[in-house]
Amino acid sequence: MEDDRLKTKSPVTKDYYYILGVAPNCSQADIQEAYGSLQDRFGSSNDLDPEAQARAWKDIQAAYETLNDPAKRKDYDKNGSVFRQANDVRALWTKVTSGVQSVVQKQEQTQTQELKAVAGKIQAQALEMTIEVSLKEALKGCHRQIVINDPKACEECINLKPVNRMQCQTCRGVGYFTVERRVEIELPRGLYDDQEIRRTGQGKWDMRAGMHGDLVLTIKLREHPILGVDGKDITVTLPISIYEAVLGAEIEVPTATGKGMMKIQPLTQTGRVYRLKGLGINGGDQLVTIEVVVPQQLSAEEIKMFQKLKEMSRMPNPRAEIYATMQTLS
Ligand SMILES: [Zn+2]
Secondary structure, three states: OHHHHHHHOOOOOOOHHHHHOOOOOOOHHHHHHHHHHHHHHHHOOOOOOHHHHHHHHHHHHHHHHHHOOHHHHHHHHHHOHHHHHHHHHHHHHHHHHOOOOOHHHHHHHHHHHHHHHHHOOOOOOOEEEEEEEOHHHHHHOEEEEEEEEEEEEOOOOOOOOHHHHOOOOOOOOOOEEEEEEEEEEEEOOOOOOOOEEEEOOOOOEEOOOOEEOOEEEEEEEOOOOOOEEEOOEEEEEEEEEHHHHHHOEEEEEEEOOEEEEEEEOOOOOOOOEEEEOOOOHHHOOEEEEEEEEOOOOOOHHHHHHHHHHHHHOOOOOOOHHHHHHHHHOO
16 A cells, blocks of 8 residues: 555655655745745755765756745645645554565665676776975975865665755765875875876775775976976076186085085086985986176275286187187188
């Protein structure tokens, strides 16, 4: 008997009073108030699945438009006499879902079994994330805590038809809510730009597949204000004074992990590249390109000294080779 009623009049049939959460004998003001609070609820929950939200909202809209119009409401009440028994139907439905075998329930079981069968074949969707690391972190490796929002099926309304889920206080009609999960990730030393790191089964829970997807991290090397990266090598251009260039010096050099000291050989030319072994990424080097800086201001005495130096100098004309080459051209 109950089964027959469920077959002919499915509880999915839209009960506008139930959708708005009001009693069938409520006032128009009650309907407007219920609609307003539903509007607020939907407006404030931007974490909901947009599709489910749109579906639910469409029903609410239809219910409101019908019940808020006295003529339409009268018509609905007359034709929808079945909804005067709405409470009976719901009671039935509750019975059905709490154990009484019925056609509908059997259908649902079949669907669930089918879903489970499919679940084994569906590959869980991977969660892709970009991780920005500093040069130092790339060199040394680093630790990150990643927050993942796993969807979790709502136990409160899992057995209800979608249209009846809207009353669920736990998931607000979406059928699931999200649970925060923190994943600790150790990134190895020697990271490089666009590197892909995959953590199998550590991604988001995939409800369709019934398992966690992979977590796929793409490394992005944050730009360093001073240092550059060329493959495994770290590069830097370092200005030195004319005195340091001529006499040699020991100077401080910025490195990926901080700073170090390096020796400048006497008579170092502009453009000379010093290779600091092992200071790059993953066994690479740090390449220091020297740029000799000439004084921007000199005292009269300094100028005199430079003139004296020039007279003393046995330095050949640095353009001699260029001139020689030019002469060979016809
Ligand atoms: Zn729910």
